[in-house]
Amino acid sequence: MQTAAPRSLLLREPSEFLTLPEIAQLRGVWTSTVFRRVVAGKLPGQYVAGLWFVRRVDLEELWPAEPAEPST
Numbered sequence: 001m002q003t004a005a006p007r008s009l010l011l012r013e014p015s016e017f018l019t020l021p022e023i024a025q026l027r028g029v030w031t032s033t034v035f036r037r038v039v040a041g042k043l044p045g046q047y048v049a050g051l052w053f054v055r056r057v058d059l060e061e062l063w064p065a066e067p068a069e070p071s072t
Contacts, residue, residue, distance in 0.1 A: 017053040027063065037063070
């Protein structure tokens, strides 16, 4: 029988799905920018119960994070 993971562990693991505001925060853009990418088909999303969700693997594959600028 499999036991459930402790709640504290579950809260620390990254979610497989991200909301548009979460993506906007990760990529440093407005939520509307993310929404336009989803509607244009550049980023696959699922609309569920009034919210858009994007799989984390799709985000990383289709819109990779830009490396941070080195500070001088």
